[in-house]
Amino acid sequence: MSDDHVYLTLAEGHEDDTRWAYGTGFEDPLHGVDTTVPEGVDAGALAADCVALADDALVSAQRLAEWVTRAPELEEEVALANIGLDLLGQARLLYSRAGQVDGTGRDEDAYAYFRDADDFRNVRLAELPGGDFAFAVVRLLVLSSWRLAHFRRLEAHPDPVLAAVAAKGVKELTYHRQYAAEWCVRLGDGTDESHRRMRAALDEVAPYLGELHTAYDVRDEVADDLRQVTEAAGLTLPVYRPLPGSGRAGEHTEHLAPLLTELQGIARAHPEATW
Amino acid sequence: MVTGTPTPLDAARRARRVAEQVPDPELPMLTLADLGVLRDVEVGEDGTVVAGLTPTYSGCPAMAEMRADVAARLREAGYARVEIRTVLDPPWTSDWITEAGRRKLAEHGIAPPGAAPRGGPVPLVLSPTRPAVPCPRCGSADTEETSRFAATSCKALWRCRACREPFEYVKEI
Numbered sequence: 001m002s003d004d005h006v007y008l009t010l011a012e013g014h015e016d017d018t019r020w021a022y023g024t025g026f027e028d029p030l031h032g033v034d035t036t037v038p039e040g041v042d043a044g045a046l047a048a049d050c051v052a053l054a055d056d057a058l059v060s061a062q063r064l065a066e067w068v069t070r071a072p073e074l075e076e077e078v079a080l081a082n083i084g085l086d087l088l089g090q091a092r093l094l095y096s097r098a099g100q101v102d103g104t105g106r107d108e109d110a111y112a113y114f115r116d117a118d119d120f121r122n123v124r125l126a127e128l129p130g131g132d133f134a135f136a137v138v139r140l141l142v143l144s145s146w147r148l149a150h151f152r153r154l155e156a157h158p159d160p161v162l163a164a165v166a167a168k169g170v171k172e173l174t175y176h177r178q179y180a181a182e183w184c185v186r187l188g189d190g191t192d193e194s195h196r197r198m199r200a201a202l203d204e205v206a207p208y209l210g211e212l213h214t215a216y217d218v219r220d221e222v223a224d225d226l227r228q229v230t231e232a233a234g235l236t237l238p239v240y241r242p243l244p245g246s247g248r249a250g251e252h253t254e255h256l257a258p259l260l261t262e263l264q265g266i267a268r269a270h271p272e273a274t275w
Numbered sequence: 276m277v278t279g280t281p282t283p284l285d286a287a288r289r290a291r292r293v294a295e296q297v298p299d300p301e302l303p304m305l306t307l308a309d310l311g312v313l314r315d316v317e318v319g320e321d322g323t324v325v326a327g328l329t330p331t332y333s334g335c336p337a338m339a340e341m342r343a344d345v346a347a348r349l350r351e352a353g354y355a356r357v358e359i360r361t362v363l364d365p366p367w368t369s370d371w372i373t374e375a376g377r378r379k380l381a382e383h384g385i386a387p388p389g390a391a392p393r394g395g396p397v398p399l400v401l402s403p404t405r406p407a408v409p410c411p412r413c414g415s416a417d418t419e420e421t422s423r424f425a426a427t428s429c430k431a432l433w434r435c436r437a438c439r440e441p442f443e444y445v446k447e448i
Contacts, residue, residue: 027339029361030361030363031361032361033360033361033363075421075424078422078425078426079422079423079424081424082424083424085332085334085336085428086333086334086428087334089332089335090333092333093333093363145399148397152397160364161363163364164363164364164365165333165363167365168330168363168367169333170397171366171368172332172333172448174397175423175446175448177399178399181399181401185401225399228401229401
């Protein structure tokens with residue numbers, strides 16, 4: 001035992017599976033899962049799909065975590081943090097799967113912490129800055145509705161790992177969408193001020209909707225959800241012209257790089273650190 | 276009273292019994308078997324115990340803890356070689372919480388989940404009414420949700436209008 005530094009003392013000298021604090025000692029979230037890629041599955045395409053879906057989740061989780069200590073009420077802070085945690089869990093599983101199948105053997109941290117903005121494939125809606133609570137719930141409604149519809153298709157994916165991650169995610173995303181939808185109705189159908197902010201949030205989100213229809217065409221499902229919520233909230237989805245470019249092709253707004261700087265700073269400053 | 280020679284349990288049953296008794300790190304009144312996250316325990320010909328665990332939620336931070344606890348308990352019980360596998364398919368459902376588990380949750384002031392929604396399309400429902408969760412303390416159905424999310428992924432926050440107590444509720448998933 002070294003006694004010159006309390007944290008060094010805590011981090012060393014343990015046998016087997018003993019750890020010094022709850023939540024430390026992260027290991028491969030796919031530990032013990034059969035990693036075989038089924039015949040007929042294009043490993044490169046599978047890895048790219050996993051990375052894109054993981055990037056959406058990681059970047060969204062980071063934006064959601066920014067609400068911690070800033071949400072209007074403690075309950076909403078807990079809710080947004082929990083939703084972010086679910087997405088972070090999905091990201092970990094998907095990055096791990098990507099590393100298994102793309103031939104590089106990279107672990108989840110290599111994808112999350114050691115790629116630059118140009119290498120990220122998340123949709124741009126996920127990376128837009130936080131804005132107000134109205135924007136947070138409108139964005140969450142759109143992204144969770146889209147991801148839910150997408151994951152429902154992926155439940156039938158020929159790769160059993162991706163299919164299992166999707167099947168799990170469907171249950172979680174159903175809760176996320178429900179939470180966001182209820183807040184959208186409450187705010188849209190609330191005071192003049194909350195209604196005005198909801199309209200502004202929809203205006204901000206609308207140009208990014210066109211980017212959401214890539215791998216699977218789930219336009220109808222997402223449109224149905226948005227129509228149902230906006231009607232109940234006394235709002236209309238504005239007509240928009242989709243922005244050119246796509247985060248799926250590595251084209252991002254100026255907001256992604258600063259987000260990653262914060263997310264990756266410690267890991268890059270201490271690349272050999274473990275936690 | 277049991278008399279006579281005890282029937283020797285085979286290795287797998289004994290290992291399973293050890294693993295079943297491991298408490299959940301976040302709901303310590305439940306064992307991992309009560310919670311339904313312990314999936315299978317097998318003993319290979321070389322004596323290796325292989326235990327399967329399934330996460331409740333994708334981001335559940337307790338998974339590493341559960342894995343470590345099960346491995347440690349099995350080693351303490353004399354199994355030198357232990358392997359813990361993550362089982363992703365089929366995904367965990369709150370329906371797997373056993374009857375004993377539900378009883379223990381209620382005894383500790385946590386409302387157990389109702390029946391989980393079955394697979395198939397997942398419609399968005401905006402109707403204001405949600406099935407009432409009976410208060411685990413006084414049994415009243417006059418309760419309301421205060422937050423859909425709580426201190427752990429698997430729970431929501433409710434309160435009872437009759438006895439005024441706040442309580443947690445394990446969500447159906």
